[in-house]
Amino acid sequence: xxxxxxxxxxxxxxxxxxxxxxxxxxxxxxxxxxxxxxxxxxxxxxxxxxxxxxxxxxxxxxxxxxxxxxxxxxxxxxxxxxxxxxxxxxxxxxxxxxxxxxxxxxxxxxxxxxxxxxxxxxxxxxxxxxxxxxxxxxxxxxxxxxxxxxxxxxxxxxxxxxxxxxxxxxxxxxxxxxxxxxxxxxxxxxxxxxxxxxxxxxxxxxxxxxxxxxxxxxxxxxxxxxxxxxxxxxxxxxxxxxxxxxxxxxxxxxxxxxxxxxxxxxxxxxxxxxxxxxxxxxxxxxxxxxxx
Amino acid sequence: xxxxxxxxxxxxxxxxxxxxxxxxxxxxxxxxxxxxxxxxxxxxxxxxxxxxxxxxxxxxxxxxxxxxxxxxxxxxxxxxxxxxxxxxxxxxxxxxxxxxxxxxxxxxxxxxxxxxxxxxxxxxxxxxxxxxxxxxxxxxxxxxxxxxxxxxxxxxxxxxxxxxxxxxxxxxxxxxxxxxxxxxxxxxxxxxxxxxxxxxxxxxxxxxxxxxxxxxxxxxxxxxxxxxxxxxxxxxxxxxxxxxxxxxxxxxxxxxxxxxxxxxxxxxxxxxxxxxxxxxxxxxxxxxxxxxxxxxxxxxxxxxxxxxxxxxxxxxxxxxx
Numbered sequence: 001x002x003x004x005x006x007x008x009x010x011x012x013x014x015x016x017x018x019x020x021x022x023x024x025x026x027x028x029x030x031x032x033x034x035x036x037x038x039x040x041x042x043x044x045x046x047x048x049x050x051x052x053x054x055x056x057x058x059x060x061x062x063x064x065x066x067x068x069x070x071x072x073x074x075x076x077x078x079x080x081x082x083x084x085x086x087x088x089x090x091x092x093x094x095x096x097x098x099x100x101x102x103x104x105x106x107x108x109x110x111x112x113x114x115x116x117x118x119x120x121x122x123x124x125x126x127x128x129x130x131x132x133x134x135x136x137x138x139x140x141x142x143x144x145x146x147x148x149x150x151x152x153x154x155x156x157x158x159x160x161x162x163x164x165x166x167x168x169x170x171x172x173x174x175x176x177x178x179x180x181x182x183x184x185x186x187x188x189x190x191x192x193x194x195x196x197x198x199x200x201x202x203x204x205x206x207x208x209x210x211x212x213x214x215x216x217x218x219x220x221x222x223x224x225x226x227x228x229x230x231x232x233x234x235x236x237x238x239x240x241x242x243x244x245x246x247x248x249x250x251x252x253x254x255x256x257x258x259x260x261x262x263x264x265x266x267x268x269x270x271x272x273x274x275x276x277x278x279x280x281x282x283x284x285x286x287x288x289x290x291x292x
Numbered sequence: 293x294x295x296x297x298x299x300x301x302x303x304x305x306x307x308x309x310x311x312x313x314x315x316x317x318x319x320x321x322x323x324x325x326x327x328x329x330x331x332x333x334x335x336x337x338x339x340x341x342x343x344x345x346x347x348x349x350x351x352x353x354x355x356x357x358x359x360x361x362x363x364x365x366x367x368x369x370x371x372x373x374x375x376x377x378x379x380x381x382x383x384x385x386x387x388x389x390x391x392x393x394x395x396x397x398x399x400x401x402x403x404x405x406x407x408x409x410x411x412x413x414x415x416x417x418x419x420x421x422x423x424x425x426x427x428x429x430x431x432x433x434x435x436x437x438x439x440x441x442x443x444x445x446x447x448x449x450x451x452x453x454x455x456x457x458x459x460x461x462x463x464x465x466x467x468x469x470x471x472x473x474x475x476x477x478x479x480x481x482x483x484x485x486x487x488x489x490x491x492x493x494x495x496x497x498x499x500x501x502x503x504x505x506x507x508x509x510x511x512x513x514x515x516x517x518x519x520x521x522x523x524x525x526x527x528x529x530x531x532x533x534x535x536x537x538x539x540x541x542x543x544x545x546x547x548x549x550x551x552x553x554x555x556x557x558x559x560x561x562x563x564x565x566x567x568x569x570x571x572x573x574x575x576x577x578x579x580x581x582x583x584x585x586x587x588x589x590x591x592x593x594x595x596x597x598x599x600x601x602x603x604x605x606x607x608x609x610x611x612x613x
Binding site: 028031104108116118136137138139145226249250263267268271282287 | 416417418424453488571
């Protein structure tokens, strides 16, 4: 709400404006308080990760203890020699390749659902969406049995396939809404000039839809990076992802709070960076492109 | 499972097909071709396992005893409906999902209304608010379990000690949060994580309000409450529905928080966790599959509503374009 200032306001109007301004300042403060309150656990995680173990688990909490990077050093295996790099790289690989595969499959599909539409395109869209609604846990057992018999357990390529199927509907919906924003006249002009379909896609459509495509990729990456259930059931030692590594972190070495918080910060950093970068597009991904 | 869309979104002008001729032949296939890889991939990876689950659910199959595998018809389903653990997990799932969804919608709406106004540092506050959603769910669950709820050195009891010191209380109460209120502990952690999601959707809804209508209402002397009650809320209705239904679909499937905070103990095992346990630890493949099928049927009921909501928003978008 913007308060519009009226030229030479009468005394009672001035009082009204003052009161409105005071109220809006109070609401602004309330918003700040809410933002800080919601962020507090995350800030606490960051602060604890920067404390020595002896200062991390104290009651009452030691706010002003000296800061140190020991938790991070310990997490990266300074004393044990056990490094988190394999799980981090597994997560990176699974998320990256599944995002790539999602883009390869979703981009042409979205094209067929937005620019040169197939008949009954809305039905196809809703079929894609309906697969997202089904609980994954119900299809997990056959996947596990298949992987076991095919010798695919503990292998990130199986995760790549599953994450692709998990994110494909989201990507198709998002991309469809981005490609539908590309004016048809531009595409037709390119085709009249004799450009073939791959050329039109690469030279005309892709650059115009690029920001949307980037946001879609970021959101797919985030969801893959976060995934725990598939990774826990289908990977073991070799292909375990960062979330699986985190769940085993506490039991394998007792509880080192500063180190655990450092681990959480490191594992969450890529998602935080991606999420802050794609803030404006986040809601579109979460609502499957229904909300712009 | 496709729902019929009751609207005909206007598609952009297309090269007109010859009237009265069925569209087959190379041109129609050229149109369809880009769609096929994604469609085939999705059917293979998501639908086939469900068919397999359906088949397995008709067998008495414990993987520790593979020789005794036998067809037993609907017996597993009878067990699912009479098994107390499974029945309890249905109730837990409902409580967990309803609790989280209601709390996140209320909080999310409040925050969205606060953020819909201009004030100093609004962008920064929005960034602060979406942070919980961007912490990896496993990390968030571990953070709540060890850094906040821990009875000896968690932040919650630490804060109680501080307050006690302030008021000269030498032995402030130090509840064991997870043991005393396990389901609430899981719900609170999930509410923290999912409120930003609701806020983002509702904020998008608020910002799509036609500003001139709100302005007109204000000039006509409508109070803030009246504007909210008769303009904002009806406009937000579909966004609220979308938030509730998508939130429900995501939270019904939650595994990370239950697995991490309580490991399904103390009456917090929801259906995904119970099914996971039934085949991963108890090795009861047939039973787990039957439970999975029941969950799928339950989800289809919710999802049908969700799809309808999305489709009404979607057709509006398509018509606006």
